[in-house]
Amino acid sequence: MKRDSILVVDFGTSNVHVNVVHVWDGQILYSKSRKYAMLSPKDGYTEINPHELWQASVQCVKEVLDIMENVELHAITFSYFGDNIMLADSHGAPLTNIILAFDVRGTEEALGEFGSRFTDEEFIGITGGTCVTFCTGPKLLWFKKHKPELFEKTSYFYTNQQWINQNLGLKPLNDYTMACRKMMFDIKSKEWSKPILSFLGIKAEQLGEVVPSTEIIGHIDKYGEIALPFTLPVIVGSHDCDCGMYGAGAGIPDSGIIGDITGTYDHLGFIEQGFVNAGTENLEAEIFSYCGPLIDTSVCLGAFPTSGAVLEWFMREILDDCSPAAYDMMWKHAEFRGDSSLMFNPHFSGNLGGIYGLGLTKTKEDLFESMIESLTFESRRILEGCKKIKKGSCDKVWVGGGAARSEKWMQLRADIWGCRVERMQNIEVSSVGAALLAAVKVELYQDIKSAARSMLHIRDSYEPSKDISDRYELKYRQYLELVSNGIKTRGGSA
Structure with missing residues (x-):
């Protein structure tokens, strides 16, 4: 008898885990992980090569499928580390690496220009949080000031989530949680903040469309070049901490x-x-x-x-x-x-x-x-x-x-x-929470x-x-x- 499961691809800041989660008891039946390098081309810069990130997940999916037995996969879903940004051209090709939260670029802008334009109360009212150095808006302002030619060539500002969706042959969508982690999203109106975008001189289309975290955004029968044993619905997934709250019981x-x-x-x-x-x-x-x-x-x-x-x-x-x-x-x-x-x-x-x-x-x-x-x-x-x-x-x-x-x-x-x-x-808990949300979405559970x-x-x-x-x-x-x-x-x- 095959075991009903969800395939979860869980991207952390240093490695990716691919887990097969059994939906009836929450146990991880099969798991593989692979590290990717954290790059520092200059002092204080912290980046991940987007191609290495993607290929690490492809390799892990292959390794899991090679050992998987007696499993019925019902969906694939994702968990992502947040607070990152990548500049991309009109075709979605990377113009930069994925820039991480603790990268120092944008530090002066967060404390200076952003602090002058938005009070803490104003920024919290829009995004739910204060404008600090890990926010992506100040990093975009840094590129606009210090790399103007690159900034002008940029058509899109992707997160790791959007990059993975694009590599799956799907639209480069954000879910609500990862959109919020860009810290340019109005949490009440659920749309990109006009005041922040106007201040940065960018358009909502450059940040991408936003959907609920359990949205089915397509179906795939391959992950990269790896053939899947089933045609799977793709559930867009969410920020690792947020699906993790469901895996830690705090979403009940x-x-x-x-x-x-x-x-x-x-x-x-x-x-x-x-x-x-x-x-x-x-x-x-x-x-x-x-x-x-x-x-x-x-x-x-x-x-x-x-x-x-x-x-x-x-x-x-x-x-x-x-x-x-x-x-x-x-x-x-x-x-x-x-x-x-x-x-x-x-x-x-x-x-x-x-x-x-x-x-x-x-x-x-x-x-x-x-x-x-x-x-x-x-x-x-x-x-x-x-x-x-x-x-x-x-x-x-x-x-x-x-x-x-x-x-x-x-x-x-x-x-x-x-x-x-x-x-x-x-x-x-991030993988379990992502699987739990997916299991409800594909109606293996009522709620x-x-x-x-x-x-x-x-x-x-x-x-x-x-x-x-x-x-x-x-x-x-x-x-x-x-x-x-x-x-x-x-x-x-x-």
């Missing part, structure tokens, strides 16, 4: 669940029914929102952008060993009791990080523990913001992504957050709730330990004071 209506998707970024958030602009409702909560994957939904989330990067920095620069065995050794020796004098500032963007309370008896293990504590303090700040915005109760957090592999980090989350934390059985009952499962649960949680409550207050005293903005010394 009336569930009281907040999702935590861990990785390079640590995202906490939820899907709300109806239109929400969290930034205009409560700017101090630091939770922002935009169009969700389903019609009449909103994504509400906050993020700490360097969570995974700080951990990688520690392993590379302090421990000089990024091997899986080295990670395992650090976690094996880690003890989180809340009684250490060390404080770690993880705000590494702009060289603002710091380590405080060092003494001659402190060890690498102590530094590791302090770093992990600080990252968990930051996620608590986001969680508290979510609770200010979310309607109804918020009594538990479901966790997926890389950090969910550590039982100790799950328990630390419960102790610092002061709430129940549950780890997903399948931590590849999100019924799909979630079958496809989402909890591996284990963690409750706060009162004594340890009380100590962390005090240390968390000390951490907030450390940040509020200007260390986050001024930097500090180690």
Whole structure:
């Protein structure tokens, strides 16, 4: 008997995963991944070759199909890393590489021209978020100022999603979530923002048509040169974090669940029914929102952008060993009791990080523990913001992504957050969420709730330990004071 499944192509910032997700239990039956290079042609530039991105996905699809047995594929769908842009000519051919969020181009423009033209309140009112350095609009303004001939030759401003759709022989469409991640989309009117486009001197046609995330945009029987065993409907897919919220339970209506998707970024958030602009409702909560994957939904989330990067920095620069065995050794020796004098500032963007309370008896293990504590303090700040915005109760957090592999980090989350934390059985929540949305679209399930009952499962649960949680409550207050005293903005010394 063949197993009903969805083929998910999940594009991350460093690699692509192709997963065959079983629709009746949410398990990944087959999976292949392939890395692509992150290029830096100049200091501060961060790019991916679009052809390499595409070919990596083609190769993974081939490798999965070569080993796949007893599977009935019902659709193909996608999950994409967001906040990227590629300039393309009139035929859709790349004029640049895919430029990533942390590329420095546009930094001065975000702080200068954009800041002069749009107040934070105005920009939040349009896009749901503030205009910061990772936004694509300032990057386009950089090209207009510094590469005017290239800018004039540009017919389209693609995301990775549009590039993949074009390579499939389909229209280079945006879904609502990826359009929002261009930060030039009006989240209320659901159209490209006339004030932002006028300021940049570009047209809506250059950014592309926008459709719901579960739209079937065509049918394919080949992926690149690879023949598929079925003619599959193509569901356009969405931003990885947003479909990931469904994979982490935070898209289930009336569930009281907040999702935590861990990785390079640590995202906490939820899907709300109806239109929400969290930034205009409560700017101090630091939770922002935009169009969700389903019609009449909103994504509400906050993020700490360097969570995974700080951990990688520690392993590379302090421990000089990024091997899986080295990670395992650090976690094996880690003890989180809340009684250490060390404080770690993880705000590494702009060289603002710091380590405080060092003494001659402190060890690498102590530094590791302090770093992990600080990252968990930051996620608590986001969680508290979510609770200010979310309607109804918020009594538990479901966790997926890389950090969910550590039982100790799950328990630390419960102790610092002061709430129940549950780890997903399948931590590849973006792929599972994308498959869940696709399964509902092709009518294998009636609705999100019924799909979630079958496809989402909890591996284990963690409750706060009162004594340890009380100590962390005090240390968390000390951490907030450390940040509020200007260390986050001024930097500090180690």
